[in-house]
Amino acid sequence: MGQVAGEASPASRRRGPGARESILDAIRAAGRLSRVELAAITGLTEAAVSMTVRRLLEEGLVVETGRTPTGGKPRTLLRLDPAARLAVGVYLDRDTTTYVLTGQTGGVISRLARPAPTGDLLSHLAADIDVLLAGSGVDRARCLGVGLVWPGPRSGVARLDDTPPHLRGWDGEQLGRDLAAAAGWPVLVENNATAAAVGEYWVARVGPERAFAALYMGSGIGAGIIVDGRAMRGGHGGAGEFGHVCVLVDGPECWCGSRGCLEALAGPRAVVAAALADPAAAAEAGLDPGAARRGAATDFAAIARAARAGAPRCLALLEDSARYVAAAAESVVNLLDIDLVVLTGPGFAAASFVYGPAIMRRVGVADARTWRRSVTVTVSLAAATASATGAAALVLQSHLRR
Amino acid sequence: MGQVAGEASPASRRRGPGARESILDAIRAAGRLSRVELAAITGLTEAAVSMTVRRLLEEGLVVETGRTPTGGKPRTLLRLDPAARLAVGVYLDRDTTTYVLTGQTGGVISRLARPAPTGDLLSHLAADIDVLLAGSGVDRARCLGVGLVWPGPRSGVARLDDTPPHLRGWDGEQLGRDLAAAAGWPVLVENNATAAAVGEYWVARVGPERAFAALYMGSGIGAGIIVDGRAMRGGHGGAGEFGHVCVLVDGPECWCGSRGCLEALAGPRAVVAAALADPAAAAEAGLDPGAARRGAATDFAAIARAARAGAPRCLALLEDSARYVAAAAESVVNLLDIDLVVLTGPGFAAASFVYGPAIMRRVGVADARTWRRSVTVTVSLAAATASATGAAALVLQSHLRR
DNA sequence: CCCACATTCTTAAGCTACTGAACGAAGTCC
DNA sequence: GGACTTCGTTCAGTAGCTTAAGAATGTGGG
Numbered sequence: 001m002g003q004v005a006g007e008a009s010p011a012s013r014r015r016g017p018g019a020r021e022s023i024l025d026a027i028r029a030a031g032r033l034s035r036v037e038l039a040a041i042t043g044l045t046e047a048a049v050s051m052t053v054r055r056l057l058e059e060g061l062v063v064e065t066g067r068t069p070t071g072g073k074p075r076t077l078l079r080l081d082p083a084a085r086l087a088v089g090v091y092l093d094r095d096t097t098t099y100v101l102t103g104q105t106g107g108v109i110s111r112l113a114r115p116a117p118t119g120d121l122l123s124h125l126a127a128d129i130d131v132l133l134a135g136s137g138v139d140r141a142r143c144l145g146v147g148l149v150w151p152g153p154r155s156g157v158a159r160l161d162d163t164p165p166h167l168r169g170w171d172g173e174q175l176g177r178d179l180a181a182a183a184g185w186p187v188l189v190e191n192n193a194t195a196a197a198v199g200e201y202w203v204a205r206v207g208p209e210r211a212f213a214a215l216y217m218g219s220g221i222g223a224g225i226i227v228d229g230r231a232m233r234g235g236h237g238g239a240g241e242f243g244h245v246c247v248l249v250d251g252p253e254c255w256c257g258s259r260g261c262l263e264a265l266a267g268p269r270a271v272v273a274a275a276l277a278d279p280a281a282a283a284e285a286g287l288d289p290g291a292a293r294r295g296a297a298t299d300f301a302a303i304a305r306a307a308r309a310g311a312p313r314c315l316a317l318l319e320d321s322a323r324y325v326a327a328a329a330e331s332v333v334n335l336l337d338i339d340l341v342v343l344t345g346p347g348f349a350a351a352s353f354v355y356g357p358a359i360m361r362r363v364g365v366a367d368a369r370t371w372r373r374s375v376t377v378t379v380s381l382a383a384a385t386a387s388a389t390g391a392a393a394l395v396l397q398s399h400l401r402r
Numbered sequence: 403m404g405q406v407a408g409e410a411s412p413a414s415r416r417r418g419p420g421a422r423e424s425i426l427d428a429i430r431a432a433g434r435l436s437r438v439e440l441a442a443i444t445g446l447t448e449a450a451v452s453m454t455v456r457r458l459l460e461e462g463l464v465v466e467t468g469r470t471p472t473g474g475k476p477r478t479l480l481r482l483d484p485a486a487r488l489a490v491g492v493y494l495d496r497d498t499t500t501y502v503l504t505g506q507t508g509g510v511i512s513r514l515a516r517p518a519p520t521g522d523l524l525s526h527l528a529a530d531i532d533v534l535l536a537g538s539g540v541d542r543a544r545c546l547g548v549g550l551v552w553p554g555p556r557s558g559v560a561r562l563d564d565t566p567p568h569l570r571g572w573d574g575e576q577l578g579r580d581l582a583a584a585a586g587w588p589v590l591v592e593n594n595a596t597a598a599a600v601g602e603y604w605v606a607r608v609g610p611e612r613a614f615a616a617l618y619m620g621s622g623i624g625a626g627i628i629v630d631g632r633a634m635r636g637g638h639g640g641a642g643e644f645g646h647v648c649v650l651v652d653g654p655e656c657w658c659g660s661r662g663c664l665e666a667l668a669g670p671r672a673v674v675a676a677a678l679a680d681p682a683a684a685a686e687a688g689l690d691p692g693a694a695r696r697g698a699a700t701d702f703a704a705i706a707r708a709a710r711a712g713a714p715r716c717l718a719l720l721e722d723s724a725r726y727v728a729a730a731a732e733s734v735v736n737l738l739d740i741d742l743v744v745l746t747g748p749g750f751a752a753a754s755f756v757y758g759p760a761i762m763r764r765v766g767v768a769d770a771r772t773w774r775r776s777v778t779v780t781v782s783l784a785a786a787t788a789s790a791t792g793a794a795a796l797v798l799q800s801h802l803r804r
Numbered sequence: 805c806c807c808a809c810a811t812t813c814t815t816a817a818g819c820t821a822c823t824g825a826a827c828g829a830a831g832t833c834c
Numbered sequence: 835g836g837a838c839t840t841c842g843t844t845c846a847g848t849a850g851c852t853t854a855a856g857a858a859t860g861t862g863g864g
Contacts, residue, residue: 019821036841045823050843052821072840073830159772211637223737227636234629234739235613236775241736244768246729247651247662257768258732260649327648330660331733334643335625337636366646366659370561373638421850438812450851452814474811475859 019044019052021401024061027080028105029205032065034075053078060084061104061400080104086143087395088129088185089388091192092116092150093346094164094219094295097125099132100385101143102392104400106203108385110136116166126183144399145186147391148179149195151218154237159256164219164295188395192216192387193240194231196344197224199390200380202397204342212340213332214380215242216387217347219296221267221325223332224390243267245328266324268300268347274317275303284311297346304350318351322358329359330366333375341377349383421446421454423803426463429482430507431607434467436477455480462486463506463802482506488545489797490531490587491790493594494518494552495748496566496621496697499527501534502787503545504794506802508605510787512538518568528585546801547588549793550581551597553620556639561658566621566697590797594618594789595642596633598746599626601792602782604799606744614742615734616782617644618789619749621698623669623727625734626792645669647730668726670702670749676719677705686713699748706752720753724760731761732768735777743779751785 017025022042027033030041035053039046056062061084067074082103091098099112112132117124125148133140152158155173176189190198197214206212208229216222223242225232232239243263244256251260264270275281276289285306287299307314329341341359343352360377367375380386419427424444429435432443437455441448458464463486469476484505493500501514514534519526527550535542554560557575578591592600599616608614610631618624625644627634634641645665646658653662666672677683678691687708689701709716731743743761745754762779769777782788 034841046842047824047844048822054843067831069831070840071832072838073832073842075841156774209637225737227634232629232634232738235611235741236739238739238773238775239737241739244736245733247648249649249726249729254768256773257771258764260729324651327651327662328733331647331730332737334646335627335641335734335737336634337638337640337643339637362660366656369659371640371658372558373640436812447852448813449815449853452812453850456814469860471860472811473861474809475813475861477812 018401019048020056023049023052023056024080024104024400025208027062027078028202029207032077032079034068034077036075038078082107083109083138084142085396085400086138087392088132088143088146089195089385089390089392089395090125090129090146090148091385091388091391092148092164092167094297097128098385098388099128100388100392101132101136101138102389102396104396106199106389106393108382108389109138111385116164118166121166121170122178122182125179129183129185143185145188145395146179146183147195147388147393147395148176148187148189149192149387149391150175150189151192151220151222153191154189154194154233156236156238186395188391188398190391190394191222191224191237191240192218192345193222193242194224194233195387195390195394196380197226197342197390198231198393199382199386199388200342200344201226201229201390202393203382203386203389204380206340210339211337212342213329213336213338214342214344214386215325215329215348216345217268217300217343217351218345219268221263221347225332225336225338227336242328242332245331247324247327247331262324262328266321267296269296271303271317271321272296272299274320275299275314278313278317281311281313281317284314300347301350304347304354307351308353315354318354319358322355323362325355326358326362330363333363334366334371337373339373339375341375342380343377344380344383344386346383348379352379420803421450422458425451425454425458426482426506426802427610429464429480430604431609434479434481436470436479438477440480484509485511485540486544487798487802488540489794490534490545490548491597491787491792491794491797492527492531492548492550493787493790493793494550494566494569496699499530500787500790501530502790502794503534503538503540504791504798506798508601508791508795510784510791511540513787518566520568523568523572524580524584527581531585531587545587547590547797548581548585549597549790549795549797550578550589550591551594551789551793552577552591553594553622553624556591556593556596556635558638558640588797590793590800592793592796593624593626593639593642594620594747595624595644596626596635597789597792597796598782599628599744599792600633600795601784601788601790602744602746603628603631603792604795605784605788605791606782608742612741613739614744615731615738615740616744616746616788617727617731617750618747619670619702619745619753620747621670623665623749627734627738627740629738644730644734647733649726649729649733664726664730668723669698671698673705673719673723674698674701676722677701677716680715680719683713683715683719686716702749703752706749706756709753710755717756720756721760724757725764727757728760728764732765735765736768736773739775741775741777743777744782745779746782746785746788748785750781754781 026041035049039049065079082105089100097114101110157171172189176187180187193216196216211227214224221243223240244261246260248260254261254264285303303314428443437451441451465483467481484507491502499516503512559573574591578589582589595618598618613629616626623645625642646663648662650662656663656666687705705716
């Protein structure tokens with residue numbers, strides 16, 4: 001009889017992601033690869049690689065780029081043409097809208113930042129996308145579409161409390177459809193945390209074998225989770241509510257209606273509120289409790305700057321918040337057997353020097369003692385643009401696999 | 403230009419699960435279906451359905467079973483032959499080993515329970531599997547293999563603290579390989595919580611559109627999570643450590659090395675310990691603090707029985723535990739946008755009358771107020787065998803799709 | 805009874821994406 | 835210049851589907 005004890009067996013020629021996608025992904029991850037290497041990595045036959053690569057060369061997605069000597073015939077190396085296909089990523093933040101033009105390799109070709117629009121959202125976005133494309137001087141025919149990142153869910157309305165005024169009332173799907181009509185491009189909408197995770201996955205060359213979570217701090221806290229190379233969007237596309245993981249059973253009430261949510265205890269708004277309530281901390285951070293409040297993200301960044309500069313009260317506030325975040329991060333890591341935690345978004349970009357070590361300390365103990373694994377905690381290298389890049393990556397991905 | 407705003411578009415003829423699997427799944431879910439209906443449900447062509455069904459009929463997996471009149475030619479209905487292919491599910495519990503023989507439809511054909519073996523684990527298992535098959539009088543050629551459920555991870559060793567003595571030191575993969583050799587069947591190893599989730603998914607006809615979590619209480623607490631019809635096993639197959647979700651940042655130290663873990667605060671062992679520390683509760687449940695301890699699951703069941711019979715101290719203990727479990731459940735639901743929570747395993751089977759309502763209460767508030775979703779909490783109808791059935795289902799699944 | 809008509813299922817030809825195996829190409833080493 | 839090595843391509847299948855046409859099997863009307 002058989003003696004299989006694990007996964008798939010001989011007939012493992014199971015339906016994978018398709019040759020095109022596998023090959024593009026492998027080259028993107030490795031930078032440059034020969035056809036034989038591709039065959040080895042993807043598990044495809046050399047014949048299949050050869051045929052698929054020829055088509056990719058014809059389409060201009062891939063170019064040959066030198067050769068490496070071997071014992072016999074040298075290998076011809078292949079790389080992606082970064083500008084063969086492009087996509088625009090738009091990141092709708094509270095007070096800034098960031099536009100990014102990205103190519104196949106994930107690099108930012110061109111960037112544009114504007115204050116958040118006050119009037120008609122759609123026409124502003126459409127106009128700015130045009131400006132970005134015109135200013136970068138690329139062939140518009142190569143642009144495949146627009147990825148739109150916002151703090152709300154992929155489809156459905158953003159929660160009122162946490163949403164910048166100019167985005168209130170919008171539904172993700174609706175926004176996508178309307179912008180597609182207004183701008184004349186295919187539009188894909190994504191949540192900011194998920195987009196950030198996709199961006200890291202795409203740009204930072206995280207392999208599909210690593211299960212990872214991108215923790216995102218903007219004016220709230222979210223998590224984008226990628227396992228087996230697939231973004232987890234949950235039942236109705238509303239996954240990633242990291243801010244509403246409970247870290248204190250009977251903690252203070254959260255605006256969501258529950259108790260002890262991470263966001264209520266340790267989110268940027270909670271940190272800012274604590275700083276405003278503490279005159280010493282407010283002074284350190286240069287916050288004026290009387291003044292009209294800017295976004296939580298802005299005030300939070302001020303506190304982080306002060307803490308980094310050595311302000312003790314601000315540092316204490318962040319350390320306190322980090323304790324909670326670390327506990328919630330540990331929950332996620334344990335629940336999903338996560339390998340890699342990436343801190344991203346403006347909040348963590350400003351304060352990772354506190355949150356990173358806190359998470360590592362918390363996860364490290366049980367990690368070594370019990371789970372025999374080793375979780376890596378890193379800080380995104382492109383926290384400011386990761387989301388926008390991720391959204392653009394989703395657009396590219398969806399078109400390139402075909 | 404295009405106006406795509408969501409998922410895949412025209413070329414949605416994307417590589418799905420394969421006709422065979424789709425068709426079998428559709429019939430299993432619906433009970434009886436005609437070919438046209440199958441085409442509509444699976445999205446395949448009628449031609450493809452026809453061909454695939456013919457092969458399934460030849461293999462005996464599917465049988466025709468009557469017809470329904472229409473305006474024209476009546477439909478021939480198809481159903482699965484429950485006994486066409488079989489698999490054995492083995493559930494290694496602390497003091498009992500349960501064997502289940504399951505067919506294509508998930509029904510239990512035959513069952514066997516034995517005290518946990520004390521001597522050589524493998525030979526006991528192999529012998530009992532033989533007994534089960536012999537006793538049920540089925541054709542051994544129809545049996546595809548054995549699914550083995552244990553409290554440890556799919557591959558890797560079970561954590562010492564939580565493992566019944568006869569399983570200590572085993573590694574999941576090793577156990578599978580060795581049992582395959584000893585019993586002469588292909589063996590697949592799975593964690594009990596994940597297996598329970600698969601069992602629910604398979605038996606209780608949960609559709610792949612629902613993201614669901616099976617919370618499992620045995621001598622510890624775990625969660626099996628299924629999203630998009632796929633079990634989440636995480637980076638190294640160690641996902642589902644629901645018991646080590648943190649519900650109290652600075653809670654008591656857990657044996658895992660961290661603090662405030664659900665299991666340390668509210669797991670069955672914690673509940674039993676609390677009952678032993680409280681003479682009134684111990685008396686209600688008939689626990690003798692001086693006696694040698696049986697498994698936590700057994701003592702916990704005694705407490706649950708007492709509570710159900712009206713014992714106030716025991717009820718209070720469970721209510722207290724349920725508060726924590728509910729908070730952790732809410733975390734999972736929020737993090738992964740879970741639709742459906744199923745309570746299963748001996749612990750929840752005994753005490754669901756407390757835990758079910760507690761989870762519903764906790765999740766319900768924010769659900770209605772903020773998330774505009776509606777999470778269902780149910781109790782498994784076959785909590786005792788769900789795990790074993792699930793493991794058998796995995797074996798069947800892996801063979802049937804080919 | 806026989807003939808539209810509706811509907812279900814089957815058959816045949818073709819397409820896509822891959823595999824296997826043989827072969828051509830382009831180097832190195834002696 | 836020939837043997838050898840390694841890389842890449844070509845060609846003929848094959849699996850699994852699709853599209854398009856047609857066969858089977860019922861209904862209701864004259």
